[in-house]
Amino acid sequence: xxxxxxxxxxxxxxxxxxxxxxxxxxxxxxxxxxxxxxxxxxxxxxxxxxxxxxxxxxxxxxxxxxxxxxxxxxxxxxxxxxxxxxxxxxxxxxxxxxxxxxxxxxxxxxxxxxxxxxxxxxxxxxxxxxxxxxxxxxxxxxxxxxxxxxxxxxxxxxxxxxxxxxxxxxxxxxxxxxxxxxxxxxxxxxxxxxxxxx
Numbered sequence: 001x002x003x004x005x006x007x008x009x010x011x012x013x014x015x016x017x018x019x020x021x022x023x024x025x026x027x028x029x030x031x032x033x034x035x036x037x038x039x040x041x042x043x044x045x046x047x048x049x050x051x052x053x054x055x056x057x058x059x060x061x062x063x064x065x066x067x068x069x070x071x072x073x074x075x076x077x078x079x080x081x082x083x084x085x086x087x088x089x090x091x092x093x094x095x096x097x098x099x100x101x102x103x104x105x106x107x108x109x110x111x112x113x114x115x116x117x118x119x120x121x122x123x124x125x126x127x128x129x130x131x132x133x134x135x136x137x138x139x140x141x142x143x144x145x146x147x148x149x150x151x152x153x154x155x156x157x158x159x160x161x162x163x164x165x166x167x168x169x170x171x172x173x174x175x176x177x178x179x180x181x182x183x184x185x186x187x188x189x190x191x192x193x194x195x196x197x198x
Contacts, residue, residue: 005068013060020060024053027069030150031076037145038080040134048083052076073152074160077142084138125189132182136175143168144175 005026011019031052036045052075063071133141139161146152146160147168158168183190 009060009063009068012057013063020057023056023068027072028053030069031072034073034145034150035076035080037130037133037149038077038142039083040130044083048076048079051079055079070156070160073146077146077160080142081138084141121189125186128183128186128189129179132179135182136178140171140175140178143171144179147172148176 005023008019008023008026012023028049032045032049035048035052036042039045039048052072055075056072059075133144136144143157143161146157147154152160154165154168154172157172158165161168
C-alpha cells in the first residue's frame with residue numbers, strides 16, 4: 001500500500017524522519033528549481049532548498065492542511081527574498097564569476113543531437129534570459145518565476161505571497177515588460193518569431 005502525502009505529513013509531524021525524508025524526495029526538485037530560477041545561481045538555490053526543508057521540519061506543526069507544495073513554496077520564497085536582500089547589501093564575486101565566460105567542464109560527447117553552434121547559442125540565450133530575470137526587483141522576479149516558469153496561477157501566487165490579485169498581475173506585467181526590454185539587447189540570440197515581437 002502506498003503512503004499518501006497526507007499520511008507522510010502526519011507521521012513527519014510526530015518526528016518520523018523517514019516520513020519527512022519521503023516528503024523531501026517528493027518536493028526537492030520543484031523547490032530547487034523555483035529557488036534556482038529566483039536566485040539565478042545553483043549553489044545559492046541548493047542552500048535555499050536545504051534551508052527550506054530545515055525550516056519546514058521545524059515548523060511542520062504549524063501546517064494546517066491544504067496544499068503542502070504551496071506551503072513549501074511560501075517558505076522557499078521568503079528564504080529567497082532574504083538571500084536577495086543579503087546579496088544586495090553584500091555583493092560578492094564567486095569563483096565561477098571569475099572564470100572565462102566560455103569555460104566548459106569538458107568536451108561534449110559525440111551525438112546526433114544539435115550542432116555545437118546551436119548548443120552554444122542555446123546556452124547563451126539561457127544565460128541572457130537568466131541575466132534579465134536576475135536584473136528584476138525581487139518581488140517581480142519571484143512573481144514572474146512562479147507564473148511563467150513554475151506555472152502557478154495568479155490566484156495561487158497571490159495566496160503564496162499574501163498579496164492582492166491586482167498586485168500579482170502588476171508585478172508580472174512589469175516583469176515581463178522589463179525582460180522583453182532586456183532581451184532587445186540580445187535579439188540575435190532569439191528565434192526569429194520572438195525577434196519580431198520585440
